[in-house]
Amino acid sequence: MTPPLYTASVPVFLHYLDRARILVHACHGRPDLLEARLAPDMFHAAQQFASAAGFSLRGTLPLVGQPVPEFPAAAMDHEGLMGRLRFARDTLDALDPADFEGAxxxxxxxxxxxAELIQSGSDYLHLFxxxxxxxxxxxxxxxxxQGGLDIGKSDFDALHDYPPGFRF
Incomplete structure:
Protein backbone atom coordinates (compact mmCIF):
# COMPACT_ATOMS: atom_id res chain seq x y z
CA MET A 1 0.00 0.00 0.00
CA THR A 2 1.29 3.46 -0.90
CA PRO A 3 1.96 5.63 2.17
CA PRO A 4 -0.87 8.14 2.64
CA LEU A 5 1.30 11.27 2.68
CA TYR A 6 2.88 10.26 -0.61
CA THR A 7 -0.58 9.91 -2.14
CA ALA A 8 -1.69 13.21 -0.63
CA SER A 9 1.35 15.13 -1.84
CA VAL A 10 3.40 14.00 -4.83
CA PRO A 11 0.58 13.16 -7.30
CA VAL A 12 -1.30 16.34 -6.32
CA PHE A 13 1.78 18.54 -6.70
CA LEU A 14 2.64 16.91 -10.04
CA HIS A 15 -0.85 17.47 -11.41
CA TYR A 16 -0.90 21.13 -10.45
CA LEU A 17 2.69 21.76 -11.55
CA ASP A 18 1.53 20.59 -14.97
CA ARG A 19 -1.37 23.06 -14.75
CA ALA A 20 1.09 25.83 -13.80
CA ARG A 21 3.27 24.90 -16.78
CA ILE A 22 0.28 25.25 -19.11
CA LEU A 23 -0.69 28.60 -17.57
CA VAL A 24 2.85 29.96 -17.82
CA HIS A 25 3.12 28.68 -21.38
CA ALA A 26 -0.09 30.57 -22.25
CA CYS A 27 1.77 33.78 -21.29
CA HIS A 28 4.53 33.22 -23.84
CA GLY A 29 4.99 36.49 -25.68
CA ARG A 30 3.19 38.42 -22.92
CA PRO A 31 5.87 39.24 -20.33
CA ASP A 32 3.55 41.97 -19.02
CA LEU A 33 1.30 39.24 -17.60
CA LEU A 34 4.14 37.60 -15.67
CA GLU A 35 5.17 41.00 -14.26
CA ALA A 36 1.62 41.97 -13.20
CA ARG A 37 0.33 41.93 -9.61
CA LEU A 38 -3.09 41.84 -7.98
CA ALA A 39 -2.02 44.52 -5.49
CA PRO A 40 1.14 46.64 -5.21
CA ASP A 41 2.40 44.75 -2.14
CA MET A 42 1.88 41.24 -3.57
CA PHE A 43 4.23 39.08 -5.62
CA HIS A 44 3.96 39.38 -9.38
CA ALA A 45 2.59 36.40 -11.30
CA ALA A 46 6.04 35.01 -12.08
CA GLN A 47 6.99 34.99 -8.39
CA GLN A 48 3.63 33.40 -7.50
CA PHE A 49 4.31 30.49 -9.87
CA ALA A 50 7.92 30.24 -8.70
CA SER A 51 6.73 30.15 -5.08
CA ALA A 52 4.24 27.41 -5.92
CA ALA A 53 7.05 25.36 -7.48
CA GLY A 54 9.10 25.95 -4.34
CA PHE A 55 6.28 24.83 -2.07
CA SER A 56 5.91 21.58 -4.02
CA LEU A 57 9.43 20.66 -2.91
CA ARG A 58 9.25 22.35 0.47
CA GLY A 59 6.05 20.38 1.08
CA THR A 60 7.44 16.94 0.24
CA LEU A 61 11.16 16.68 0.87
CA PRO A 62 11.01 17.33 4.64
CA LEU A 63 8.47 14.49 4.86
CA VAL A 64 11.14 12.07 3.67
CA GLY A 65 13.98 13.66 5.63
CA GLN A 66 15.65 15.27 2.62
CA PRO A 67 16.83 18.85 2.41
CA VAL A 68 15.04 21.17 0.02
CA PRO A 69 17.46 21.96 -2.82
CA GLU A 70 18.08 25.42 -4.21
CA PHE A 71 16.45 25.96 -7.56
CA PRO A 72 18.89 26.56 -10.41
CA ALA A 73 19.41 30.27 -10.97
CA ALA A 74 16.95 31.49 -13.56
CA ALA A 75 15.28 34.72 -14.58
CA MET A 76 11.66 35.33 -13.65
CA ASP A 77 10.58 35.13 -17.27
CA HIS A 78 8.80 32.48 -19.34
CA GLU A 79 11.89 30.31 -19.85
CA GLY A 80 13.08 30.68 -16.27
CA LEU A 81 9.68 29.68 -14.89
CA MET A 82 9.43 26.72 -17.22
CA GLY A 83 12.85 25.59 -15.95
CA ARG A 84 11.76 25.96 -12.32
CA LEU A 85 8.58 23.98 -12.95
CA ARG A 86 10.58 21.28 -14.75
CA PHE A 87 13.13 21.13 -11.89
CA ALA A 88 10.33 20.72 -9.32
CA ARG A 89 8.65 18.02 -11.41
CA ASP A 90 11.91 16.11 -11.94
CA THR A 91 12.72 16.27 -8.22
CA LEU A 92 9.26 14.98 -7.27
CA ASP A 93 9.42 12.23 -9.91
CA ALA A 94 12.64 10.96 -8.30
CA LEU A 95 11.02 10.43 -4.88
CA ASP A 96 10.42 6.86 -3.72
CA PRO A 97 6.95 6.36 -2.23
CA ALA A 98 8.44 3.95 0.34
CA ASP A 99 10.42 6.85 1.84
CA PHE A 100 7.12 8.36 3.00
CA GLU A 101 6.51 5.53 5.50
CA GLY A 102 5.96 7.08 8.91
CA ALA A 103 6.00 10.62 7.54
CA ALA A 115 7.10 32.15 12.95
CA GLU A 116 9.21 29.15 13.94
CA LEU A 117 7.03 26.03 13.94
CA ILE A 118 7.31 22.32 14.59
CA GLN A 119 4.49 20.26 13.11
CA SER A 120 3.79 16.59 12.56
CA GLY A 121 4.28 15.54 8.95
CA SER A 122 0.53 15.27 8.52
CA ASP A 123 -0.17 18.75 9.88
CA TYR A 124 2.79 20.17 7.97
CA LEU A 125 1.50 18.89 4.65
CA HIS A 126 -2.22 19.50 5.16
CA LEU A 127 -2.19 22.73 7.17
CA PHE A 128 0.92 24.48 5.85
CA GLN A 146 -7.15 39.79 -14.39
CA GLY A 147 -4.59 40.61 -17.07
CA GLY A 148 -6.95 39.41 -19.77
CA LEU A 149 -5.74 35.87 -20.41
CA ASP A 150 -8.75 33.82 -21.48
CA ILE A 151 -8.54 31.13 -18.79
CA GLY A 152 -11.06 29.58 -16.46
CA LYS A 153 -11.50 26.94 -13.80
CA SER A 154 -10.94 24.09 -16.24
CA ASP A 155 -7.52 25.58 -17.05
CA PHE A 156 -6.73 25.64 -13.35
CA ASP A 157 -7.67 22.07 -12.47
CA ALA A 158 -8.18 20.23 -15.81
CA LEU A 159 -11.27 18.63 -14.27
CA HIS A 160 -14.10 21.08 -14.85
CA ASP A 161 -15.75 21.32 -18.24
CA TYR A 162 -17.86 24.21 -19.49
CA PRO A 163 -19.33 24.93 -22.92
CA PRO A 164 -17.48 27.46 -25.10
CA GLY A 165 -18.25 31.02 -24.09
CA PHE A 166 -19.84 30.04 -20.76
CA ARG A 167 -19.41 32.68 -18.05
CA PHE A 168 -20.82 33.06 -14.55
Whole structure:
Protein backbone atom coordinates (compact mmCIF):
# COMPACT_ATOMS: atom_id res chain seq x y z
CA MET A 1 0.00 0.00 0.00
CA THR A 2 1.29 3.46 -0.90
CA PRO A 3 1.96 5.63 2.17
CA PRO A 4 -0.87 8.14 2.64
CA LEU A 5 1.30 11.27 2.68
CA TYR A 6 2.88 10.26 -0.61
CA THR A 7 -0.58 9.91 -2.14
CA ALA A 8 -1.69 13.21 -0.63
CA SER A 9 1.35 15.13 -1.84
CA VAL A 10 3.40 14.00 -4.83
CA PRO A 11 0.58 13.16 -7.30
CA VAL A 12 -1.30 16.34 -6.32
CA PHE A 13 1.78 18.54 -6.70
CA LEU A 14 2.64 16.91 -10.04
CA HIS A 15 -0.85 17.47 -11.41
CA TYR A 16 -0.90 21.13 -10.45
CA LEU A 17 2.69 21.76 -11.55
CA ASP A 18 1.53 20.59 -14.97
CA ARG A 19 -1.37 23.06 -14.75
CA ALA A 20 1.09 25.83 -13.80
CA ARG A 21 3.27 24.90 -16.78
CA ILE A 22 0.28 25.25 -19.11
CA LEU A 23 -0.69 28.60 -17.57
CA VAL A 24 2.85 29.96 -17.82
CA HIS A 25 3.12 28.68 -21.38
CA ALA A 26 -0.09 30.57 -22.25
CA CYS A 27 1.77 33.78 -21.29
CA HIS A 28 4.53 33.22 -23.84
CA GLY A 29 4.99 36.49 -25.68
CA ARG A 30 3.19 38.42 -22.92
CA PRO A 31 5.87 39.24 -20.33
CA ASP A 32 3.55 41.97 -19.02
CA LEU A 33 1.30 39.24 -17.60
CA LEU A 34 4.14 37.60 -15.67
CA GLU A 35 5.17 41.00 -14.26
CA ALA A 36 1.62 41.97 -13.20
CA ARG A 37 0.33 41.93 -9.61
CA LEU A 38 -3.09 41.84 -7.98
CA ALA A 39 -2.02 44.52 -5.49
CA PRO A 40 1.14 46.64 -5.21
CA ASP A 41 2.40 44.75 -2.14
CA MET A 42 1.88 41.24 -3.57
CA PHE A 43 4.23 39.08 -5.62
CA HIS A 44 3.96 39.38 -9.38
CA ALA A 45 2.59 36.40 -11.30
CA ALA A 46 6.04 35.01 -12.08
CA GLN A 47 6.99 34.99 -8.39
CA GLN A 48 3.63 33.40 -7.50
CA PHE A 49 4.31 30.49 -9.87
CA ALA A 50 7.92 30.24 -8.70
CA SER A 51 6.73 30.15 -5.08
CA ALA A 52 4.24 27.41 -5.92
CA ALA A 53 7.05 25.36 -7.48
CA GLY A 54 9.10 25.95 -4.34
CA PHE A 55 6.28 24.83 -2.07
CA SER A 56 5.91 21.58 -4.02
CA LEU A 57 9.43 20.66 -2.91
CA ARG A 58 9.25 22.35 0.47
CA GLY A 59 6.05 20.38 1.08
CA THR A 60 7.44 16.94 0.24
CA LEU A 61 11.16 16.68 0.87
CA PRO A 62 11.01 17.33 4.64
CA LEU A 63 8.47 14.49 4.86
CA VAL A 64 11.14 12.07 3.67
CA GLY A 65 13.98 13.66 5.63
CA GLN A 66 15.65 15.27 2.62
CA PRO A 67 16.83 18.85 2.41
CA VAL A 68 15.04 21.17 0.02
CA PRO A 69 17.46 21.96 -2.82
CA GLU A 70 18.08 25.42 -4.21
CA PHE A 71 16.45 25.96 -7.56
CA PRO A 72 18.89 26.56 -10.41
CA ALA A 73 19.41 30.27 -10.97
CA ALA A 74 16.95 31.49 -13.56
CA ALA A 75 15.28 34.72 -14.58
CA MET A 76 11.66 35.33 -13.65
CA ASP A 77 10.58 35.13 -17.27
CA HIS A 78 8.80 32.48 -19.34
CA GLU A 79 11.89 30.31 -19.85
CA GLY A 80 13.08 30.68 -16.27
CA LEU A 81 9.68 29.68 -14.89
CA MET A 82 9.43 26.72 -17.22
CA GLY A 83 12.85 25.59 -15.95
CA ARG A 84 11.76 25.96 -12.32
CA LEU A 85 8.58 23.98 -12.95
CA ARG A 86 10.58 21.28 -14.75
CA PHE A 87 13.13 21.13 -11.89
CA ALA A 88 10.33 20.72 -9.32
CA ARG A 89 8.65 18.02 -11.41
CA ASP A 90 11.91 16.11 -11.94
CA THR A 91 12.72 16.27 -8.22
CA LEU A 92 9.26 14.98 -7.27
CA ASP A 93 9.42 12.23 -9.91
CA ALA A 94 12.64 10.96 -8.30
CA LEU A 95 11.02 10.43 -4.88
CA ASP A 96 10.42 6.86 -3.72
CA PRO A 97 6.95 6.36 -2.23
CA ALA A 98 8.44 3.95 0.34
CA ASP A 99 10.42 6.85 1.84
CA PHE A 100 7.12 8.36 3.00
CA GLU A 101 6.51 5.53 5.50
CA GLY A 102 5.96 7.08 8.91
CA ALA A 103 6.00 10.62 7.54
CA UNK A 104 2.71 11.42 9.30
CA UNK A 105 4.40 11.48 12.69
CA UNK A 106 7.81 12.83 11.64
CA UNK A 107 8.40 16.22 13.29
CA UNK A 108 8.99 18.95 10.73
CA UNK A 109 10.62 22.15 12.04
CA UNK A 110 10.12 25.08 9.65
CA UNK A 111 9.43 28.78 9.28
CA UNK A 112 6.12 30.32 8.31
CA UNK A 113 6.95 33.95 7.66
CA UNK A 114 8.66 34.96 10.89
CA ALA A 115 7.10 32.15 12.95
CA GLU A 116 9.21 29.15 13.94
CA LEU A 117 7.03 26.03 13.94
CA ILE A 118 7.31 22.32 14.59
CA GLN A 119 4.49 20.26 13.11
CA SER A 120 3.79 16.59 12.56
CA GLY A 121 4.28 15.54 8.95
CA SER A 122 0.53 15.27 8.52
CA ASP A 123 -0.17 18.75 9.88
CA TYR A 124 2.79 20.17 7.97
CA LEU A 125 1.50 18.89 4.65
CA HIS A 126 -2.22 19.50 5.16
CA LEU A 127 -2.19 22.73 7.17
CA PHE A 128 0.92 24.48 5.85
CA UNK A 129 2.56 23.20 2.66
CA UNK A 130 -0.44 22.27 0.52
CA UNK A 131 -2.43 25.43 1.37
CA UNK A 132 0.61 27.60 0.60
CA UNK A 133 1.18 25.82 -2.71
CA UNK A 134 -2.47 26.32 -3.69
CA UNK A 135 -2.42 29.94 -2.52
CA UNK A 136 0.51 30.86 -4.76
CA UNK A 137 -0.84 28.88 -7.70
CA UNK A 138 -4.24 30.55 -7.30
CA UNK A 139 -2.73 34.02 -7.04
CA UNK A 140 -0.70 33.42 -10.20
CA UNK A 141 -3.85 32.25 -11.97
CA UNK A 142 -5.79 35.30 -10.71
CA UNK A 143 -3.15 37.73 -11.99
CA UNK A 144 -3.22 36.13 -15.43
CA UNK A 145 -7.01 36.16 -15.53
CA GLN A 146 -7.15 39.79 -14.39
CA GLY A 147 -4.59 40.61 -17.07
CA GLY A 148 -6.95 39.41 -19.77
CA LEU A 149 -5.74 35.87 -20.41
CA ASP A 150 -8.75 33.82 -21.48
CA ILE A 151 -8.54 31.13 -18.79
CA GLY A 152 -11.06 29.58 -16.46
CA LYS A 153 -11.50 26.94 -13.80
CA SER A 154 -10.94 24.09 -16.24
CA ASP A 155 -7.52 25.58 -17.05
CA PHE A 156 -6.73 25.64 -13.35
CA ASP A 157 -7.67 22.07 -12.47
CA ALA A 158 -8.18 20.23 -15.81
CA LEU A 159 -11.27 18.63 -14.27
CA HIS A 160 -14.10 21.08 -14.85
CA ASP A 161 -15.75 21.32 -18.24
CA TYR A 162 -17.86 24.21 -19.49
CA PRO A 163 -19.33 24.93 -22.92
CA PRO A 164 -17.48 27.46 -25.10
CA GLY A 165 -18.25 31.02 -24.09
CA PHE A 166 -19.84 30.04 -20.76
CA ARG A 167 -19.41 32.68 -18.05
CA PHE A 168 -20.82 33.06 -14.55
Missing amino acids: EIREIPHRAGF AMPNFMFHLSMGFAVLR
